[in-house]
Amino acid sequence: MERPKLQVALDLQDLPSALAPLQKAAPHLDVIECGTILCLAEGMHAVRIIRSLFPDKPILADVRIAEAGSLISKMAFDAGASWVSIVSGATLNTVEAVMKEAAKHPGAEVQIELIDGWMWEQAAAWRDLGVPQVITHRSRDAEAKGALTWTERDLDEIRRLTDMGFKVTVTGGVKPEEIPQFAGVPVFVFIAGRGIYAAADPAAAAKHFQEVIAATYA
Amino acid sequence: MERPKLQVALDLQDLPSALAPLQKAAPHLDVIECGTILCLAEGMHAVRIIRSLFPDKPILADVRIAEAGSLISKMAFDAGASWVSIVSGATLNTVEAVMKEAAKHPGAEVQIELIDGWMWEQAAAWRDLGVPQVITHRSRDAEAKGALTWTERDLDEIRRLTDMGFKVTVTGGVKPEEIPQFAGVPVFVFIAGRGIYAAADPAAAAKHFQEVIAATYA
Numbered sequence: 001m002e003r004p005k006l007q008v009a010l011d012l013q014d015l016p017s018a019l020a021p022l023q024k025a026a027p028h029l030d031v032i033e034c035g036t037i038l039c040l041a042e043g044m045h046a047v048r049i050i051r052s053l054f055p056d057k058p059i060l061a062d063v064r065i066a067e068a069g070s071l072i073s074k075m076a077f078d079a080g081a082s083w084v085s086i087v088s089g090a091t092l093n094t095v096e097a098v099m100k101e102a103a104k105h106p107g108a109e110v111q112i113e114l115i116d117g118w119m120w121e122q123a124a125a126w127r128d129l130g131v132p133q134v135i136t137h138r139s140r141d142a143e144a145k146g147a148l149t150w151t152e153r154d155l156d157e158i159r160r161l162t163d164m165g166f167k168v169t170v171t172g173g174v175k176p177e178e179i180p181q182f183a184g185v186p187v188f189v190f191i192a193g194r195g196i197y198a199a200a201d202p203a204a205a206a207k208h209f210q211e212v213i214a215a216t217y218a
Numbered sequence: 219m220e221r222p223k224l225q226v227a228l229d230l231q232d233l234p235s236a237l238a239p240l241q242k243a244a245p246h247l248d249v250i251e252c253g254t255i256l257c258l259a260e261g262m263h264a265v266r267i268i269r270s271l272f273p274d275k276p277i278l279a280d281v282r283i284a285e286a287g288s289l290i291s292k293m294a295f296d297a298g299a300s301w302v303s304i305v306s307g308a309t310l311n312t313v314e315a316v317m318k319e320a321a322k323h324p325g326a327e328v329q330i331e332l333i334d335g336w337m338w339e340q341a342a343a344w345r346d347l348g349v350p351q352v353i354t355h356r357s358r359d360a361e362a363k364g365a366l367t368w369t370e371r372d373l374d375e376i377r378r379l380t381d382m383g384f385k386v387t388v389t390g391g392v393k394p395e396e397i398p399q400f401a402g403v404p405v406f407v408f409i410a411g412r413g414i415y416a417a418a419d420p421a422a423a424a425k426h427f428q429e430v431i432a433a434t435y436a
Binding site for chain 2: 013
């Protein structure tokens with residue numbers, strides 16, 4: 001099983017606050033996420049600057065497309081994003097429009113964010129359109145309760161989505177000590193946010209995540 | 219019945235393109251919308267600049283909050299937004315968080331964007347939380363077909379939402395010649411986008427909208 005990647009979600013309100021920890025943690029990061037908050041705060045400028053600083057890393061622009069798929073994805077890809085996100089509530093027309101735009105940008109990928117209420121029939125339709133990635137959250141109730149566990153249901157969902165052909169990203173306040181629970185489960189990317197960017201030592205925090213991932217998927 | 223307001227949706231990819239038609243049309247506009255596309259392109263800077271130019275007009279920041287409600291709404295209100303939008307798929311916790319943030323900003327209002335699949339029980343819960351506004355789209359099928367009509371079902375939905383206590387905004391490529399179809403229907407705001415900002419004469423286009431609205435609701 002391939003070792004999952006580590007992604008930092010930069011959910012910060014301005015670029016200076018995001019760039020300082022990013023620069024420290026970057027050697028230990030596989031993917032950089034311009035979070036929804038950062039995109040809304042700074043616009044595509046945020047993607048453009050992070051691309052200029054890290055020309056070789058995949059960048060997810062978490063723009064959460066609901067409508068206007070070609071326009072928003074074009075903006076993000078033109079700014080340097082590698083991947084863009086669409087919410088699961090978007091129509092198939094919107095998903096198709098984003099896939100078409102992605103096809104014009106070499107290496108670009110599209111990710112569907114699975115929001116409570118999504119259905120397996122939708123997932124099948126996304127696969128038919130060639131969508132390569134989905135992102136799944138820990139159940140919100142569990143996250144709200146601060147649970148450090150992932151349910152068998154969460155893990156089964158990841159397995160089933162992988163069997164369908166998706167690369168599955170996992171988010172929702174993942175902590176390093178939880179990662180061993182995923183042993184044997186095919187995760188494409190683990191996302192960490194504050195756990196890295198708000199750490200006293202962002203480089204050490206990212207390195208620790210990578211070590212736990214490597215040990216879990218040894 | 220109160221005369222509906224006219225809102226321009228600035229769904230443009232940069233501020234210069236938005237500001238030129240806005241400045242022309244502004245004397246005939248009641249509400250200015252920083253569209254999702256403009257917010258993502260330019261960040262909250264867009265709201266800040268439009269607020270500085272139009273200190274007295276209501277501004278909707280169409281940030282379509284799905285999560286991180288307090289943070290995103292605070293960013294928008296701090297930048298000068300009067301209203302912020304939440305997608306109907308957001309949890310009630312998120313709606314509540316945005317309402318709490320709005321309460322800290324005098325005159326601030328919250329709007330739920332009704333996306334296919336929303337339910338009347340949700341609408342009741344939003345009212346219980348004090349949400350004052352909803353925004354309803356023409357059925358996407360109709361819009362895709364370029365239909366110039368609104369169905370009795372669309373209009374009934376507006377009446378029923380108004381009866382519940384909501385101020386109802388109507389969007390979806392509304393053209394001036396369609397507005398008479400709303401006679402007797404309690405609309406809070408009509409949104410026009412390209413019909414105003416892409417018009418050869420944005421001021422004349424906005425003025426024409428206002429005349430048709432005034433005649434319909436005379």
